[in-house]
Amino acid sequence: MRLKVQGVSFCYRSEDVVDDVSFDADEGQIVGILGPNGSGKTTLLKCLNRVLAPRLGTVFIDSIDNRDRTRKEIARQIGVVPQSANSSFPFTALDMVMMGRNPELDRFEKEKENDIQIVSKAMEMTNTAFLANRSMDQLSGGERQRVIIARALAQRPNIMLLDEPTLHLDVNHQIEILELITRLARDEKMLVIIVTHDLSLAARYCDNIILLRNGRIVSAGDVTQALTRENMAKVFSIDATIYYDERIGTHNVAIIGAIKDG
Numbered sequence: 001m002r003l004k005v006q007g008v009s010f011c012y013r014s015e016d017v018v019d020d021v022s023f024d025a026d027e028g029q030i031v032g033i034l035g036p037n038g039s040g041k042t043t044l045l046k047c048l049n050r051v052l053a054p055r056l057g058t059v060f061i062d063s064i065d066n067r068d069r070t071r072k073e074i075a076r077q078i079g080v081v082p083q084s085a086n087s088s089f090p091f092t093a094l095d096m097v098m099m100g101r102n103p104e105l106d107r108f109e110k111e112k113e114n115d116i117q118i119v120s121k122a123m124e125m126t127n128t129a130f131l132a133n134r135s136m137d138q139l140s141g142g143e144r145q146r147v148i149i150a151r152a153l154a155q156r157p158n159i160m161l162l163d164e165p166t167l168h169l170d171v172n173h174q175i176e177i178l179e180l181i182t183r184l185a186r187d188e189k190m191l192v193i194i195v196t197h198d199l200s201l202a203a204r205y206c207d208n209i210i211l212l213r214n215g216r217i218v219s220a221g222d223v224t225q226a227l228t229r230e231n232m233a234k235v236f237s238i239d240a241t242i243y244y245d246e247r248i249g250t251h252n253v254a255i256i257g258a259i260k261d262g
């Protein structure tokens with residue numbers, strides 16, 4: 001499975017907030033989309049699964065233009081974990097995950113044995129089976145996030161899009177979610193695309209990084225190519241360096257300080 005994004009632009013009003021974005025990504029990879037607030041990360045994510053229709057450009061999955069796929073076909077390809085809202089969910093974790101099967105069911109159709117099996121597998125993979133009968137409102141942030149990932153997995157997608165999946169989570173739960181994401185890429189061969197503004201977590205867990213500023217790609221490549229001192233200064237106005245951390249066996253980012261404007 002291969003995702004090809006070609007010259008995608010999108011505007012809400014007159015100005016493009018995603019501006020001529022192109023990149024390719026393959027199954028088994030974790031791609032991080034990074035940039036400051038308002039740089040167009042969430043909008044780009046929404047263009048990938050056609051929640052928003054790009055003004056220009058094309059998104060191909062396995063050489064098929066998203067425009068030529070039905071909603072149902074796109075849902076089979078792409079699962080989404082939206083930015084967590086603090087809304088209340090007056091239903092159980094099992095109900096929540098079962099909603100991932102909705103694109104496959106006709107209106108008022110009841111889930112079949114096959115759907116139940118897919119949902120069980122998604123809950124097993126995310127270690128949420130034991131939460132099945134608990135109300136979503138009673139779960140911790142990390143548990144709730146795992147259930148929402150399970151809901152996306154229940155669509156059985158090839159691509160997972162996650163918008164700030166670690167926001168509002170304690171640091172131990174952040175690591176737990178990123179390790180789960182790593183397993184989805186490595187073991188299930190999914191393409192995982194995460195939006196984050198956490199440079200350290202991105203350096204640690206992503207294979208490739210796309211750095212966005214004002215809707216445009218400033219740099220794209222593996223973590224050492226993208227997260228250079230120069231690029232981090234340009235995009236985030238910080239003095240920061242990337243280094244290889246022997247203790248964790250991955251790259252990490254040390255933020256030295258903020259760069260004052262002007």
Ligand code: ADP
Nearest residue numbers: 012013017035036037038039040041042043044
């Ligand atoms: P990011 O995810 O990097 O914070 P967004 O994609 O959310 O950035 O936003 C990019 C730009 O588009 C911002 O200037 C934001 O104000 C604007 N924007 C986002 N959503 C809407 C909307 N629904 N209507 C109008 N403008 C929007």
